[in-house]
Amino acid sequence: MLPEDISSDLDTVLLTEEQITARLAEIARKIEADYEGRDLLLVAVLKGAVMVMADLARELERHVEIDFMAVSSYGKSTHSSGVVRIVKDLDVDLSGRNVLIVEDIIDSGLTLDWLRRNLQSRNPASLEVCALLRKPDALKVDIDAKYVGFDIPNDFVVGYGLDYAERYRNVRGVAVLAPHVYS
């Protein structure tokens, strides 16, 4: 097996690039309707959400601003603690802005719960969440996400921005990682 071979590390493909593209287009039409007549600022957390951000932003046929934050979680990397430190903050002031958080995945929901509180304290005019993926069986806190792409089973997935040890972010679809990778 070649060291650069990706496909043998992937089990079930949960979502193809085509499915993701089609769903993001549907969500973009809803966002256009919901934010008609209002400004819109998309905010994403690096690095997992970069693909969703890039594709969703380009799907929107209206003015939009984008900004990024980098955070680091305390504690074990496989399970979210929800305790987060800001490594790079947003460049823009959120006060009076209509902010839409663009996320890759809602797993326990702890990270997003923290992020939502943090951004809410900056007095945006509105604050909503758009997540490509959600694992309903893993939720620990109630996250009222206005836009959700797909509900998926409680398996560890990679691709479309999501990593395992910083790899697989460049996979075009979303797939379950083969067990031999982490055993």
Ligand code: 5GP
């Ligand atoms: P949460 O705080 O909702 O548990 O998840 C925090 C972060 O953990 C997500 O934004 C994502 O970066 C990562 N994460 C959660 N579930 C998965 C998964 O199935 N695969 C990958 N690659 N990352 C995940």
Ligand code: MG
């Ligand atoms: Mg994320």
Ligand code: MG
């Ligand atoms: Mg990760």
